[in-house]
Amino acid sequence: xxxxxxxxxxxxxxxxxxxxxxxxxxxxxxxxxxxxxxxxxxxxxxxxxxxxxxxxxxxxxxxxxxxxxxxxxxxxxxxxxxxxxxxxxxxxxxxxxxxxxxxxxxxxxx
Amino acid sequence: xxxxxxxxxxxxxxxxxxxxxxxxxxxxxxxxxxxxxxxxxxxxxxxxxxxxxxxxxxxxxxxxxxxxxxxxxxxxxxxxxxxxxxxxxxxxxxxxxxxxxxxxxxxxxxxxxxxx
Numbered sequence: 001x002x003x004x005x006x007x008x009x010x011x012x013x014x015x016x017x018x019x020x021x022x023x024x025x026x027x028x029x030x031x032x033x034x035x036x037x038x039x040x041x042x043x044x045x046x047x048x049x050x051x052x053x054x055x056x057x058x059x060x061x062x063x064x065x066x067x068x069x070x071x072x073x074x075x076x077x078x079x080x081x082x083x084x085x086x087x088x089x090x091x092x093x094x095x096x097x098x099x100x101x102x103x104x105x106x107x108x109x110x
Numbered sequence: 111x112x113x114x115x116x117x118x119x120x121x122x123x124x125x126x127x128x129x130x131x132x133x134x135x136x137x138x139x140x141x142x143x144x145x146x147x148x149x150x151x152x153x154x155x156x157x158x159x160x161x162x163x164x165x166x167x168x169x170x171x172x173x174x175x176x177x178x179x180x181x182x183x184x185x186x187x188x189x190x191x192x193x194x195x196x197x198x199x200x201x202x203x204x205x206x207x208x209x210x211x212x213x214x215x216x217x218x219x220x221x222x223x224x225x226x
Contacts, residue, residue, distance in 0.1 A: 006152075033214050033215075035217075040220075041219055042114075042201050042203070042218050042220050043153070043201075044217070045216070048214055096166070097166055098143070098155075099155065100153040100154075101152055102152045105150070
């Protein structure tokens with residue numbers, strides 16, 4: 001069974017601060033995705049990374065895939081209240097279904 | 111271009127009744143996935159289907175749960191004789207090429223099942 005552990009589980013910070021959340025696994029994935037989920041809605045894809053060591057930027061969000069393709073991080077610069085939500089990483093391997101992580105619930109305090 | 115459509119958004123059932131959850135994938139998507147989410151938890155995989163085929167049902171409870179994706183019409187997740195522990199949000203997702211494509215999944219807004 002492939003497990004994806006995310007840390008921290010909960011994070012509450014002031015607007016304008018920077019933060020990093022982590023996604024770790026003992027398994028290798030061929031691709032890793034990050035989603036954000038808001039209350040009452042389904043997750044929305046933010047990014048997909050497929051190459052070990054890959055870094056992708058989406059405005060104030062920076063995503064990195066570990067060299068061994070077992071872990072990933074999401075860094076947010078100058079957090080804003082609109083960044084509040086549940087952040088989920090998900091690993092894919094071949095044609096198997098995506099395995100989702102345990103989630104990080106982020107709250108940005110204005 | 112409509113996204114993934116799930117209905118109903120909210121469903122209340124008494125213990126012992128049947129629950130039917132529907133999912134219409136995005137146009138052009140032939141891969142459908144069902145996930146269950148409990149409050150404050152991540153998404154737990156249930157079943158992966160393509161048209162008229164169950165590809166992976168390793169996350170589906172052996173009893174009372176079934177899923178289908180017929181040639182015509184939406185995918186259906188059916189829960190028979192519901193119990194309180196079935197109360198959760200059930201999400202459907204679709205993709206054009208399976209999980210290994212860089213496109214990711216497109217999720218519906220979910221069905222929130224409450225068993226009373």
